[in-house]
Amino acid sequence: MALNFEDKKAIVAEVSTVAASALSAVAAEYRGITVGDMTELRAKARNEGVYLKVAKNSLVKRAVEGTEFECMQDELKGPLLMAFSQEDPGAAARVIKDFAKGNDKLIAKVIAIGGEVLPLEQLEALSKLPTRDQAIALLMAVMKAPAEKFVRTLNEVPGKMVRTVAAVRDQKQASA
Numbered sequence: 541m542a543l544n545f546e547d548k549k550a551i552v553a554e555v556s557t558v559a560a561s562a563l564s565a566v567a568a569e570y571r572g573i574t575v576g577d578m579t580e581l582r583a584k585a586r587n588e589g590v591y592l593k594v595a596k597n598s599l600v601k602r603a604v605e606g607t608e609f610e611c612m613q614d615e616l617k618g619p620l621l622m623a624f625s626q627e628d629p630g631a632a633a634r635v636i637k638d639f640a641k642g643n644d645k646l647i648a649k650v651i652a653i654g655g656e657v658l659p660l661e662q663l664e665a666l667s668k669l670p671t672r673d674q675a676i677a678l679l680m681a682v683m684k685a686p687a688e689k690f691v692r693t694l695n696e697v698p699g700k701m702v703r704t705v706a707a708v709r710d711q712k713q714a715s716a
Contacts, residue, residue: 551595555603555622558591562624564653564666565609566632570594570621572645581646585635589627592635594620608655615650615657629653630669637667 543551559565570578585592593600597616604610623632633651640646651658651666658666670678 548599551593551599552603555593555595555600556605556607558593558624558626559604559607559609562591562607562609562626563629564625564632564651565612566623566636566648566652566663567612567616567620567650568623568636568640569618569647569649570645571619573643577643581635581639584639585623585632588631588635589625590632590635591622591624591626593622593624595622609652611655611657612650612652618649620649628669628671630666630671633663633666633669637663 573581582592595603597618597620600620600622601613601616604612623636625632633648636646636648640648648660648663651660651663653666
């Protein structure tokens with residue numbers, strides 16, 4: 541079905557709005573994926589906070605102009621779907637990587653974050669970035685550790701004294 545000019549403008553505006561607020565993007569070739577698999581991929585992406593769009597590359601190139609994903613324009617060739625991470629930087633990479641494990645027809649082609657195109661080998665590293673909640677939990681654990689160690693150290697002094705007194709008691713009981 542051919543798109544008229546108004547439809548094309550709507551697609552460009554939609555993708556541009558998403559790209560302006562996205563944290564990272566992954567373009568993947570989807571050639572040969574069935575409709576059922578594509579529906580499953582869209583559902584997974586929606587659950588992870590990833591915006592997934594299949595559009596003509598010329599429209600996507602216009603949509604990413606002026607955003608930090610402008611660096612991807614030269615790499616957009618062939619049938620590609622765009623995945624934009626909305627909530628955490630690793631979400632799009634995680635969705636594409638996890639889906640590609642079970643479906644070898646989905647192939648990541650371009651990865652961008654922070655205005656730079658990353659090598660495809662970085663897909664694994666990007667997918668392992670912690671989510672916002674995981675990052676906060678790690679930060680809290682790091683902040684809590686010195687206080688816990690201090691309390692354990694303070695508790696060790698009376699504990700050592702109790703163990704010493706118990707050892708003396710046991711020694712006296714054994715000799716009596």
